[in-house]
Amino acid sequence: MSISLPTTQMTGLSSGLDWGDIIDEQMTALRKNEDPWYDKIQLLNDKIYLYQEFSSSVKAAQSALDPLKLESTFTSKTPELVVVGSNESSDAILKVDLEPSAQIQEWNIKVNSLAVAERRLSDRQDSSSTPLGKSGSFFVRIGTKAAEITYESSDSLRTVAEKIRSADIGLDAYLIDNRLVVESENTGLGSSTFAEKVTRGSGDYDPLGANGIDPSSIGDITVGSTTYEKGTDFEVIADTATGGYQIHWLGASRPGEASTYDVSYDYDANTFGLYEIRETLSKDLTRATGSDYDTIDVEKLDTATVSIAGYTEGTDYEIVEDPDDNKKWAIHWIGSKPADGATFSIDYSNTDNSLLDGLGILTEDATHHRDAQDASLTVNGIDVTRSSNEIDDLIGGATLNLQGVGEVNMEVTLNAQKAVESIQAFVESYNDLMEYINVRSEEKTYNYSDTPNSDTKAVPEDDMSRRKGLLAGDTVLWQTKSNLRKIISESVGDDEDTFNMLYQIGISTEETDFGKSGKLEFDTDKFMEAMTTDSDSVQKLVKTISESLDTQFDSVVSTSTVAIGDTSTKEGRIPSQINVWENEVTQLQQRIKDYEERITTQQLNMYKQYAAMEEQMTKLNYQASSLSSTFSSLSASGSS
Numbered sequence: 001m002s003i004s005l006p007t008t009q010m011t012g013l014s015s016g017l018d019w020g021d022i023i024d025e026q027m028t029a030l031r032k033n034e035d036p037w038y039d040k041i042q043l044l045n046d047k048i049y050l051y052q053e054f055s056s057s058v059k060a061a062q063s064a065l066d067p068l069k070l071e072s073t074f075t076s077k078t079p080e081l082v083v084v085g086s087n088e089s090s091d092a093i094l095k096v097d098l099e100p101s102a103q104i105q106e107w108n109i110k111v112n113s114l115a116v117a118e119r120r121l122s123d124r125q126d127s128s129s130t131p132l133g134k135s136g137s138f139f140v141r142i143g144t145k146a147a148e149i150t151y152e153s154s155d156s157l158r159t160v161a162e163k164i165r166s167a168d169i170g171l172d173a174y175l176i177d178n179r180l181v182v183e184s185e186n187t188g189l190g191s192s193t194f195a196e197k198v199t200r201g202s203g204d205y206d207p208l209g210a211n212g213i214d215p216s217s218i219g220d221i222t223v224g225s226t227t228y229e230k231g232t233d234f235e236v237i238a239d240t241a242t243g244g245y246q247i248h249w250l251g252a253s254r255p256g257e258a259s260t261y262d263v264s265y266d267y268d269a270n271t272f273g274l275y276e277i278r279e280t281l282s283k284d285l286t287r288a289t290g291s292d293y294d295t296i297d298v299e300k301l302d303t304a305t306v307s308i309a310g311y312t313e314g315t316d317y318e319i320v321e322d323p324d325d326n327k328k329w330a331i332h333w334i335g336s337k338p339a340d341g342a343t344f345s346i347d348y349s350n351t352d353n354s355l356l357d358g359l360g361i362l363t364e365d366a367t368h369h370r371d372a373q374d375a376s377l378t379v380n381g382i383d384v385t386r387s388s389n390e391i392d393d394l395i396g397g398a399t400l401n402l403q404g405v406g407e408v409n410m411e412v413t414l415n416a417q418k419a420v421e422s423i424q425a426f427v428e429s430y431n432d433l434m435e436y437i438n439v440r441s442e443e444k445t446y447n448y449s450d451t452p453n454s455d456t457k458a459v460p461e462d463d464m465s466r467r468k469g470l471l472a473g474d475t476v477l478w479q480t481k482s483n484l485r486k487i488i489s490e491s492v493g494d495d496e497d498t499f500n501m502l503y504q505i506g507i508s509t510e511e512t513d514f515g516k517s518g519k520l521e522f523d524t525d526k527f528m529e530a531m532t533t534d535s536d537s538v539q540k541l542v543k544t545i546s547e548s549l550d551t552q553f554d555s556v557v558s559t560s561t562v563a564i565g566d567t568s569t570k571e572g573r574i575p576s577q578i579n580v581w582e583n584e585v586t587q588l589q590q591r592i593k594d595y596e597e598r599i600t601t602q603q604l605n606m607y608k609q610y611a612a613m614e615e616q617m618t619k620l621n622y623q624a625s626s627l628s629s630t631f632s633s634l635s636a637s638g639s640s
Contacts, residue, residue: 019607019610019614022610023603023606026603026606030602031599033595034592034595034596037588037591037592040584040588041585041589042466043470044582044585044588045585046463046470047581048578048581048582048585050467051471051574051577051581052578053436054436055556055557055574055575057433057436058433058553058556058557058574059553060433061426061429061432061549061553062549062550062553063429064422064426064428064429064430065550067418067422068422068423068426068542068543069543069546072418073418073419073422073539074416074531074535074536074542075101075414075539076098076100076414076415076417076418076419077099077100077102077104077397077412077414078098079096079098079398079412079413080410080413081093081094081096081408081409082408082409082410082411083406083407084406084407084408084409086407090408091403092403092404093111093402093403093405093406094400094401094402094408094410095400095403096398096399096400096401097398097399097401098397098398098412099397099398100397102398102412103396103397104412104414106409106412107379107380107409107410107411107412108379108408109377109378109407110377110378110406110407111376111377111407112376112377112405113373113374114373114389114404115187115188115373115374115375115386115387115402116188116372116373117185117186117187117188117270118183118270118271118272118371118372119182119183119184119369120182120183120368120369121179121181121368121370122179122360122361122368123368124177124179125157125178125179125180125359126178127156128156128157128158128178129158130157131154131155131156132151132156132157132160132355134151134153134353134355134358135151135353136151136276136277136278136353136355137149137277138151138274138276138277139243139273139274140164140171140182140273140274141210141211141242141243142169142211142269142270142271142272143170143192143210143211143212143268143269143271144194144196144210144211144269145169146169146244147167147169149164151163151355157178157180157359158175160355161175164182170184170186170272171183171185172184180361182272182274182361184270184272184372186269186270186387186388187270187388187389188270188372188374188387188388189268189269189271189372189387190269190270190271191266191267191268191374191387192269193217193265193266194210194265194267195262195263195264196208196209196263197260197262198260198261198262198263199259200255200256200258200259200261201257204248204249205247205248205249206246206247206249207239207244207245207246208239208244208246208247208263209244210245210265211243211244211268211271211272211273212267212269213236213245213265214265214266215245215265217264218263218264221233221261221262222262223259226255232250233249233250234248235247235250236248240305240307243273243274243275244273268372270372271371271372274361274362276302276351276354276357276362278302278305278350278351278354279349280305280348281348281349282345282346282348283346285345285346286341286343287339287342287343287344288340292332292333292334292337293322293323293331293333294330295322295325295328295329295330296319296329296330296348298348298350299350300350300351300352300354300357301329301348301350302348302350302354303319303329305347305349306331306346306347306348307346307347307348308331308345308346309344309345311335315334315335315336316333316334316336317331317332317333317334318331318334319331320332331346374386375387375389375391377391377400377402379395389402390402414531414532416527416528416531416535419527419531419538420527423507423522423542424522424524427507427521427522430520431519431520433484434481434517434519435517435519437478437480437518438481438517438518440471440474441474441477441478442472443468443469444468444469445468445469445470445472446460446465446466446469476573476574480552483552484518484552487545487548487549488520488549489501489502489503490545490548492541492544492545492548493537493540493544497537497541498533498534498537499530499534499537499538499541502541502542502545504530504541505527505531506522506523506525506526506527506530507521507523507527509521554572555572555573556572556573556574557572557574557575558570558572558575559571559572560572
């Protein structure tokens, strides 16, 4: 309802009365009826504020219960490490992370060697950004993954590193001092077993997909009801082109073309190989008479690629330095061989225009190649190996982080620090709550009649003074305190438990004033003694009491809605009561609004009424003036 009031108040010209002041005085008198409502709103808002404070204290105590309900708080373990035979820090040998499930026990751990990743290092180049001037391609193989890296004559050392890294097969490539470093992303050998499904090709050879295969781990191959025997039907030989291995079928007994068969083998998942893809060349040689050596007159020969049709390397021949010229290579016949003077052909590749050979990264020495190595440990006299220096499957509940070679004695002990700190935090929050309840439920209400003289009404100096005593004797406060004290002092569990009451583990009500405050004391020495006696019983007791306290706290502060008949309300007593008070405030505000509309209408009517009265008085004054003038005229006429 919108009411327009006069914007100008004028003193009555006829009556001589200040109608505006008269109306204002009447409105002021009417608005005094609103004072009790505003006072009630202030009272309710103050109570809401105090209940919100109370709720915050309860929630703080409830939050402090969270770690006390966790088993890990009371079963935390700590490793105590003592170095054997050295003065160095245990951190230089071993770091240990323990889970609560770790068994309390002593261990002797000797780190024999750390796990390292395989790494190859090139020779130093003049520049990392200058084109290398070579083109071609090479294979990189790691585990069961492989990629072909193609390089152009315009590529630099940095470009090659980026291409290897972008292959994303588990290899890292980077530059140090203009040297190309290729390194496995994972340490150790990574020994694994793989079952590969191989597709039979059209020739005699079927390549296998993994690097670092142990050929001896491959057994007979079974396809359906047919078994192919290793050594009779096939053999496993190196694939010099890709650096892997391949199945070489020896006779007519073999799976059909395009069919599939399974081959299981052991391989090293973390080792890798770099293999230049080179053109295969052929050369005819004449078998030397009266000698077991035939010179191979080829510059930059890649000895690993030499093959002789009809003869097997390692059985019939080997490639060695020429005994007559150590700058050349020779075939040393050690088994079957061609007749003296006979012509035979060899297939080979050379390293001409080879990027990898030119960089020296394939050189097999300690400077250029570091083999992958597993971590080696001796634990309580038992030798073990792992691919990683972070080992979480050796000692139950323990993660060993190997730092260096050395020997330590490790004792796994109970770590009660977290439990002590958690209980101390709860006791502090609980006591803060009790302090709030004690103060608010016992303080006296502000005395409004305490005035310096009878003409002055007492006014609180601040909000705190005004709110004093508003919760004195409040049932929610004292019932909350009573329920909490009951839970704290109750016995839980059964006769088989070592501890059934909190005072047995050092948590008790303070003795001051016979425990009237309800505050708690925590005896850490008694608690530690209880933890040493039976930490499981301590944990069970504290968890049970904490869950009961949690339920009690929920009954006070939970904002969840529960149905009661056809209506619903907040589950917690505090939010439920706040909701009631907020509804009262809303009703009072609406009452004031309605009353303001009524008296504003009344004010408008008074303006209209007084205006009409003023108009009537003006008319009467005019009439009186007219009559007076007439009488004066008549009187003058009679006298004449």
